[in-house]
Amino acid sequence: MKQYDLETLRSSVLFQDVPLVLLDQLITHGSKRRLARGETLFVQGDKALCLYVVLDGWVKLSRLKQSGEDIVVAVYTKGESFGEAAALMGGIYPVTVEAAEDSIVYQVSAKNISEAIRTNPDLAMAMLAATFRHNHELVLEIEDIKGHTAAQRLATFLVALAPVTHGPCSFALPYDKGLIAARLGMKPESLSRSFANLRANGVTVQRGNVTVNDLDTLKALINAERGPKQKPIPHT
């Protein structure tokens, strides 16, 4: 286990509140796992034996609907975790997980964790905290879907992705536009049109690279009432 990965684990959402000594002891039972882009980690319905922390890359969580299509529940990257619920309760995974890019995940047996929880209340509180955070994210997501247009949701996504919080910036999109669209609950065509709308607000895209003239303009857009229709500006 490299020092760098240790740092990632220590600052992960799941483990950030766990005392260091306890954590170091916990993760001796885990193992690193590499995933090639497109590789499946587990599928919906599998018996849940492990929980995971993303060390690098991006992984996609999706649910298979009866109608056949699958909908994207979340896309996680470095420091985020998944599978805690199913694994600790000894159930089955409610989602399918696959790598959206070449990725590395850290895998911990649920049995070890749940034993540790029983003997260490701090760990229990830390796990509760992590779950509550997940919970809060979901509530925000519901709020987002119910009250925003596609362009506003895209703006939210970009703001979260930006390396700074104010002024101009430029960064790369982490994965395919198709997956971004699914993550935002829309079709690729709508994503394209949303980008076109944002062009009028100082957002340009060139081959997976985004440039934002002013992040505050974007933030204002998110909270704005559905503004008057704006003309999309043609590509390039």
Place this chain on the structure above:
Amino acid sequence: MKQYDLETLRSSVLFQDVPLVLLDQLITHGSKRRLARGETLFVQGDKALCLYVVLDGWVKLSRLKQSGEDIVVAVYTKGESFGEAAALMGGIYPVTVEAAEDSIVYQVSAKNISEAIRTNPDLAMAMLAATFRHNHELVLEIEDIKGHTAAQRLATFLVALAPVTHGPCSFALPYDKGLIAARLGMKPESLSRSFANLRANGVTVQRGNVTVNDLDTLKALINAERGPKQKPIPHT
């Protein structure tokens, strides 16, 4: 504390996995609280000191958006709980809670619970289980919003509300249609039209009383591909 309320607490989502002796000891520190319809329990931003279990009635959880309107996050009834996250983490409530009907809630100080968690791992596991369940509900809700029409969401709501699982039935709507609409993420006008659509599938409404000819017909509707437009049938 009446025997009846004790039963409700013991079978509540939050406490159902907690050993009886421990639970009985826990709730000696709590208190019952009556809410008149429309009364506010706490508002978004309040310091979170207690968590709550609904003993009777219906309470509404909503979030105030910057744009002024508030959106309904959830509506809870007997046996459901809220405020665990904020209270245990010592934060502030992220939502406003008010009674949608005359209601009774059970109020437990977070300090007592978190002390109990530290000394009793079973309680920790039970709380984790409750939170995970809550989590799963939220995921289902997201799935519901993303993939269903207004009429399908209404059908889901009615099926969950029905006192039986098959065949015909009749029951009362628990609260205002306006709130039902908000709960389902739509406007009152749309709810009205959704009811009109369901009339063709054996659903009639008369002053807050719903009659369903066949619940299985409704369930089939929920999973159906977006069927061909059906003519709404006029009211009465």
Place this chain on the structure above:
DNA sequence: CGGCTTGTTGATCCCCGTCAATGCCGGTGG
């Protein structure tokens, strides 16, 4: 009775999904 709230209905608009055509890019094989 007359105001007030709540629910229904109609007309219209806008966002987004669908279907289809085109353009851009990377990879493959002659």
Place this chain on the structure above:
DNA sequence: CCACCGGCATTGACGGGGATCAACAAGCCG
């Protein structure tokens, strides 16, 4: 080296679902 091809992104045309605005009916309570 370049022609060809398949996948992804963009753009246009069209339709449907729900929001909005407005009118109206039905209870409720003074």
